[in-house]
Amino acid sequence: MNCRNKRYIIDLASPSEAKEILKIYESGDFTGKISVLYTRRPDPIKSLRQEGEKVVIPILKDQTNGKICGMGCCVIRKAYLNGEIKNTGYLTGLKILPEYRKKLLPITDVYNFLYEQTKNEVDIYYTTILKENMAVQKMLEKKRKNMPEYLYQGDYTVFCFRTGRKVFKTNNYLLQRGQREGLLQFFKKQEKQYQFSPQITTMYKNFKQDVFTLSDPQGNILAACLVWNQQDYKQYLITEYKGIYKILQRMPTKLWGYPPLPKKNAPANYACVSTLYVKNDDPNLARYFIEKVAEYSRQYDFLMLGLFESHPLKTIFKQIKHLKYQSRLYLVSWDNKQYNLNHRPINLEVSLL
Known part of the structure; x- marks a missing residue:
């Protein structure tokens, strides 16, 4: 898919691109009193596919050098909602290489691409954001044109x-x-x-x-x-x-x-x-x-x-x-659903x- 910014294109990840995607996964960690690198070695594509019936991984490519500079993921799996089995879409892996984080990237195009690829198979979208990651929360909680709405539901604690x-x-x-x-x-x-x-x-x-x-x-x-x-x-x-x-x-x-x-x-x-x-x-x-x-x-x-x-x-x-x-x-809603x-x-x- 072509972006409005002609420098970039969006495509679905292929198995041959696993090494590049792993590099993106490991390009940043969660910093705090304990800095944690969360990764999916040796193959992030196979890793993500372990956790759902279907996984959609859009990648953002820089056409000037052929480099994958960003990615996202929707893990589709069956789960109970209101007592019935439905298809849920867990949004994860939204990552950008450090050298591209201050550039004007077509993030809205990535979201729209992911939605078009999954909307007929997903009943509800959701995601989690680390509580200390205030920058991402601020960016996504604000309602923006051509972006889905992030609806805060409460806090989740890992013991x-x-x-x-x-x-x-x-x-x-x-x-x-x-x-x-x-x-x-x-x-x-x-x-x-x-x-x-x-x-x-x-x-x-x-x-x-x-x-x-x-x-x-x-x-x-x-x-x-x-x-x-x-x-x-x-x-x-x-x-x-x-x-x-x-x-x-x-x-x-x-x-x-x-x-x-x-x-x-x-x-x-x-x-x-x-x-x-x-x-x-x-x-x-x-x-x-x-x-x-x-x-x-x-x-x-x-x-x-x-x-x-x-x-x-x-x-x-x-x-x-x-x-x-x-x-x-967060529940994530497109088109005010x-x-x-x-x-x-x-x-x-x-x-x-």
Whole structure:
């Protein structure tokens, strides 16, 4: 697609362009007291395709040198909205090479291209923006001509907590690892109660995770989740520690109940807790279950679990030591489209962001 600025063209990414796209991914990191490089090695195109039924990746090319200078992405996947399976479009990977960030780029053309490529397949668009990324928030929250509207919904918190700590109490519950009878039925019953819950049958088919369940003495499932190791295609690297974290990185934080801080410039050894469901949203039961899952996940330095501000289980981390970071959730609307989500709480998976 030609742009109004004739210097640039927009096209869909091809597998042969994976190395250039990875360069864009790694051209900037999230800076703060802990500077994090979020990347998708070795192949960002294959990585993104792991997380949806279809992935649309528009790229912006500079025709004067043939260089890919910017990109975006829409991950299309099935999830529950108002109790029904719909196609959701998660907007991510909007990135620009540093040397082009002060140039007048045809960003509106990229958005329009992405919308035209996906509008017949997506029922609702959404995205998340790191809370500290004020510049991007300011740019996108302001209503602009030829741009979609970003509708702020609330804050999303990712909790990082340690593994391997022994939990001595049993409460007469039985923790099991692996598949078991009735598990899929439990997931299907629970997932309909939330907005944006991914269809569990799709995740079962496509991904390899540890499955954990908690049952009562009669064998009834009370809680279940997946622990998903994505390190082979999605990584977090700490590039710098500042302030108090510069001191803490050399301290035995695990002895104090916190996760160990990853070594600089090495991929973090983590896994994500996904599709966490607890019967009746019991916070005490949820806390016990999460602590037991962490106990049996000692092959990782820490686990990550994301919860939206209205999620009924968010209070469990008042009693679990953790580090955290926050993002803002937006619905993204073209042509003034109205999204009518009902009272169900939002359940975003950190493993799919």
